[in-house]
Amino acid sequence: MSKEKADKSAPVVNGMKPEDAEKARLKAERKAAFEAKRAAEQAADKDGAGKENKKELTKAERRAIQEAQRAKKAQEKKGPADSKDVKAEEKPAAKSGSTSDSPSKPEESPLGKKKDMPTKKVSFADMKFAANPFVNMHKRRDNIGNLFRSVDRRKKDDGGGEKRPSVHPAILQLGFQIADGAVSGANDRCVYMLEALKKLAQDFGSTESPELHDARELSQEFFSKMDFNVAFLKECRPLSVSMTNALRHIKLSMSEDESMKNASQLASTIIDNIDGFLQNEITLARRAIVEIAKSKIHDGDVVLTYARSSVVLDILTTCHDEGKRFSVVVVDSRPALKGRETLKTLCQKGIHCKYVFIHSVSYIMKEVTKVLLSADTLLANGYVASRVGSSQISMIAHKMNVPVLVCCETYKFSDKVLADCFAGNELGSQREFLQNLSEKRKQLLCTTLSSTVSLVDLTYDITPPDFVTMVVTERGTLPCTSVPVVLRVRQNII
Amino acid sequence: MAVALQKQVSLRDNMLANLEATLSANVKSGRQNTSQETAKLVLRSLTAIVKDKEWKNAQDLLRILRDFGKRLIEVDPTETVVGNVVRRVLKIVRDDYLRVHLGHSADQKLLLPHAVDDYATAYVDLKDHVLESIDEFEQEIDYALDNITQQADRLINDGEVILTYGKSRTVEAFLKAAKETRSITVVVVEGAPKYDGHEMARNLGNANIATTLVHDSAVFAIMGRVHKVILGTHSVMADGGLKAYSGAYSVACAAKHYSVPLLVCTPVYKLTPQFVTSEDQVGFNKLESPQEIYDFADGDFDEAEILNPTYDYVPPDLVPLFIFNVGGNSPSYVYRLLSELYHPDDYDLKGDV
Numbered sequence: 001m002s003k004e005k006a007d008k009s010a011p012v013v014n015g016m017k018p019e020d021a022e023k024a025r026l027k028a029e030r031k032a033a034f035e036a037k038r039a040a041e042q043a044a045d046k047d048g049a050g051k052e053n054k055k056e057l058t059k060a061e062r063r064a065i066q067e068a069q070r071a072k073k074a075q076e077k078k079g080p081a082d083s084k085d086v087k088a089e090e091k092p093a094a095k096s097g098s099t100s101d102s103p104s105k106p107e108e109s110p111l112g113k114k115k116d117m118p119t120k121k122v123s124f125a126d127m128k129f130a131a132n133p134f135v136n137m138h139k140r141r142d143n144i145g146n147l148f149r150s151v152d153r154r155k156k157d158d159g160g161g162e163k164r165p166s167v168h169p170a171i172l173q174l175g176f177q178i179a180d181g182a183v184s185g186a187n188d189r190c191v192y193m194l195e196a197l198k199k200l201a202q203d204f205g206s207t208e209s210p211e212l213h214d215a216r217e218l219s220q221e222f223f224s225k226m227d228f229n230v231a232f233l234k235e236c237r238p239l240s241v242s243m244t245n246a247l248r249h250i251k252l253s254m255s256e257d258e259s260m261k262n263a264s265q266l267a268s269t270i271i272d273n274i275d276g277f278l279q280n281e282i283t284l285a286r287r288a289i290v291e292i293a294k295s296k297i298h299d300g301d302v303v304l305t306y307a308r309s310s311v312v313l314d315i316l317t318t319c320h321d322e323g324k325r326f327s328v329v330v331v332d333s334r335p336a337l338k339g340r341e342t343l344k345t346l347c348q349k350g351i352h353c354k355y356v357f358i359h360s361v362s363y364i365m366k367e368v369t370k371v372l373l374s375a376d377t378l379l380a381n382g383y384v385a386s387r388v389g390s391s392q393i394s395m396i397a398h399k400m401n402v403p404v405l406v407c408c409e410t411y412k413f414s415d416k417v418l419a420d421c422f423a424g425n426e427l428g429s430q431r432e433f434l435q436n437l438s439e440k441r442k443q444l445l446c447t448t449l450s451s452t453v454s455l456v457d458l459t460y461d462i463t464p465p466d467f468v469t470m471v472v473t474e475r476g477t478l479p480c481t482s483v484p485v486v487l488r489v490r491q492n493i494i
Numbered sequence: 495m496a497v498a499l500q501k502q503v504s505l506r507d508n509m510l511a512n513l514e515a516t517l518s519a520n521v522k523s524g525r526q527n528t529s530q531e532t533a534k535l536v537l538r539s540l541t542a543i544v545k546d547k548e549w550k551n552a553q554d555l556l557r558i559l560r561d562f563g564k565r566l567i568e569v570d571p572t573e574t575v576v577g578n579v580v581r582r583v584l585k586i587v588r589d590d591y592l593r594v595h596l597g598h599s600a601d602q603k604l605l606l607p608h609a610v611d612d613y614a615t616a617y618v619d620l621k622d623h624v625l626e627s628i629d630e631f632e633q634e635i636d637y638a639l640d641n642i643t644q645q646a647d648r649l650i651n652d653g654e655v656i657l658t659y660g661k662s663r664t665v666e667a668f669l670k671a672a673k674e675t676r677s678i679t680v681v682v683v684e685g686a687p688k689y690d691g692h693e694m695a696r697n698l699g700n701a702n703i704a705t706t707l708v709h710d711s712a713v714f715a716i717m718g719r720v721h722k723v724i725l726g727t728h729s730v731m732a733d734g735g736l737k738a739y740s741g742a743y744s745v746a747c748a749a750k751h752y753s754v755p756l757l758v759c760t761p762v763y764k765l766t767p768q769f770v771t772s773e774d775q776v777g778f779n780k781l782e783s784p785q786e787i788y789d790f791a792d793g794d795f796d797e798a799e800i801l802n803p804t805y806d807y808v809p810p811d812l813v814p815l816f817i818f819n820v821g822g823n824s825p826s827y828v829y830r831l832l833s834e835l836y837h838p839d840d841y842d843l844k845g846d847v
Contacts, residue, residue, distance in 0.1 A: 332787075333686070333709060333710055333711040334684075334686055334709055334710070334711075335709065340788075340792050343795070343798055344792065344793055344795075346797075347793075347795035347796075347797040347798050348795075350797060351797060352797045352799075353795075353797055353798050353799065354798075354799045354800075354801055355787075355788060355798055355799070355800045355801070356787075356800075356801050356802070356803075357686050357687060357710070357787050357802070358686075358710050358711050358741075358744075359685070359686055359710045359740045359741030359744065359806075360740050360741075360801060360802070360803050360806075361744065362743035362744060362747075362806055363740065363773055363779075363801070363803045363806065364801065366773075387711075388709070388711045388712050388715055389709075389710075389711025389712070389714075391714040391715065392711060392713055392714040392744050392748065395714055395744075395747055395748065395751060396743070396744060396747060399747055420718050420719075421714075421715035421716070421718065422715075422718075422719070425715075433709075437689070441689055441692060444692055444693070444696070445692050445707075447696070448692055448693075448695055448696035448699065448707075450699050452698075452699040452700075452702060452703060452704055452705055453695050453696065453698075453699035453705045453706075453707065454705070454706050454707070455706075455707050455708075456706050456707070456708050456712070456716075457708070457709060457712075458708070458709075458712045458715050458716070461711075461712070461714060461715035462715075
């Protein structure tokens with residue numbers, strides 16, 4: 001910087017005697033250096049103080065000051081939590097500036113402030129495990145008794161004179177079953193919810209409310225009741241995509257039809273709608289999937305499946321009933337060990353099965369000819385959300401060139417997208433984590449838990465579309481990437 | 495003479511019987527001791543043979559050691575460390591013989607592997623040389639762990655999330671060493687059916703390392719958040735692949751998918767000159783009791799075949815880096831290390847000298 005100054009002042013000495021010129025040049029150089037230093041100091045001092053010397057600042061200096069000011073602003077905005085990020089921005093600025101080697105009043109100047117900060121290098125430590133990616137996830141309860149408290153709380157609120165809806169007994173029962181894990185699986189949860197909603201509608205229809213005659217008010221009344229009940233289910237466990245899609249379908253099909261006069265008529269319409277959904281989107285869709293998928297299984301096939309899936313069981317038992325000769329590899333994993341149910345069902349049917357844990361998938365995959373999985377939902381970006389572990393199996397199948405078939409009804413397609421396995425996931429409870437462990441191991445694990453050791457039990461994961469060969473739906477076999485297309489077609493139908 | 499011979503035979507048989515008992519106990523009731531303990535156990539009995547047995551020349555000694563090794567390997571062919579230690583000792587004998595032999599006759603520079611082929615000349619000082627070299631080897635085994643953990647701070651950065659699978663003594667020490675200078679978070683995969691990840695998590699937690707325990711099925715899901723994967727291994731095969739505990743393949747594959755660096759920490763005595771042609775080849779895999787993964791109270795079906803393999807073969811293309819006690823190497827260098835550690839004639843111990 002001082003060099004630059006000196007060069008600029010050099011032409012002044014032209015025309016002098018060589019030795020004088022030399023002296024003058026040196027003097028000018030010193031002066032320039034001093035001036036520059038002073039300018040830098042003043043600039044660093046304060047915005048206003050530096051103004052008069054602004055012309056003499058070099059580009060680099062001005063830039064450094066600007067950077068520093070910006071950094072300071074950003075820091076004030078973000079607060080102390082993000083101060084490290086700011087530091088990362090500041091660092092290069094400080095270097096390129098190469099200004100004040102010793103600012104006179106460090107506490108006032110923005111550049112000085114930088115010096116006061118801890119000199120620790122900006123490290124990768126700032127990119128922590130996102131503090132904890134699991135914080136925002138729904139954690140299932142250890143003790144579902146807690147749910148009673150929320151029901152009680154609602155009841156107490158009811159006493160306040162204003163008439164509030166209460167949770168329907170059928171929904172209450174289902175809520176506990178879902179929270180307990182007795183009802184699980186995207187399909188089952190949806191079917192049970194719809195059945196419970198049918199009961200809700202039935203009861204709604206039988207209690208005549210005379211003051212309401214407007215059809216719109218009636219349906220509003222019902223839907224607010226339904227929403228209240230669904231909110232309870234949500235509290236038990238976040239709704240699956242299948243459930244939200246089914247609810248949306250019921251609402252959409254309702255709003256078109258406004259001809260009903262009384263509650264019982266409304267109720268029967270809703271029940272009809274629900275039955276229609278159950279019939280078309282679930283029962284018939286299932287049958288169509290089985291029809292399509294069974295044509296993919298041939299004599300001599302070794303089909304690998306994971307945990308328990310009702311649609312896969314249907315496909316396999318149908319194929320067996322039709323006399324196809326194939327064997328099945330059931331892959332299972334802790335904590336739920338749902339694969340044992342699959343193994344039991346298939347063995348009772350007389351299908352030859354191999355049973356392995358998920359860690360041995362690579363061992364068994366060599367003899368497998370097809371992988372058959374089901375999905376909780378298909379995301380709009382083609383990812384398959386399914387029970388945790390599915391992606392691992394698909395990955396190894398893909399690696400070993402075994403085709404992966406995913407069975408999924410189109411009503412489970414979602415217009416949402418996800419980029420990783422953490423957003424929107426659920427965490428199992430500690431009780432679930434300890435499931436299916438020997439007493440000795442349980443005890444060891446319980447003593448292991450401390451402030452430094454934590455358990456994470458993810459419920460879902462998402463499989464990239466590259467690992468999935470085809471998706472079997474009731475509308476035919478598709479690549480994963482067709483999800484948005486199917487969604488658009490569905491919307492047009494509704 | 496006959497009495498002396500008998501005494502010798504009984505001495506050897508006793509030792510062999512003891513070792514065999516230990517090794518077969520491992521076979522029956524799962525691995526009880528670490529690779530290091532096994533290695534030292536075998537090495538000690540080999541030392542005793544060199545010391546106490548009567549042998550005329552190197553040829554004699556090689557034959558005796560090889561016979562001994564052969565029988566040990568038959569007890570449990572999957573336990574590669576046994577064969578590796580025997581091979582190392584054979585190499586020591588060969589090298590020392592060459593050194594003595596050439597020292598007596600010619601320039602050291604002529605120390606070529608095929609300079610001699612019969613090992614038949616008897617030298618008085620050979621025994622001392624061999625015992626000294628064996629001693630060095632023992633020290634190498636003792637310090638292997640230290641030499642590996644010393645590399646930790648060069649390989650781990652501050653704030654990294656590290657995934658490991660099950661329990662490995664080497665990895666545990668490595669992570670603890672990394673903790674000395676870096677703040678790290680460790681994700682431990684529990685490793686069914688042994689669930690030794692639980693113990694690993696406890697040990698790491700006790701060392702004040704933030705530890706998260708996850709199920710085997712969450713490996714792929716969690717890999718996106720991981721900066722490095724560190725694994726231990728049962729042995730390193732001749733092609734640079736791993737014979738690691740079942741589940742390692744999934745971990746390595748997921749790491750590859752997410753482009754997460756994978757480090758395998760292992761001492762060189764786990765290098766074995768065996769190639770893998772199939773995971774079911776003799777001496778590679780072990781099928782453990784199905785009881786570990788299936789509760790027969792749930793129902794016992796004729797149609798069901800319950801498989802519980804112990805090991806996974808992880809091909810070298812999934813292993814980017816080895817951290818040996820002699821430094822870091824890529825799998826493509828393993829063949830070179832093998833030829834330094836063992837004599838080519840000893841790769842197959844079943845053949846004749």
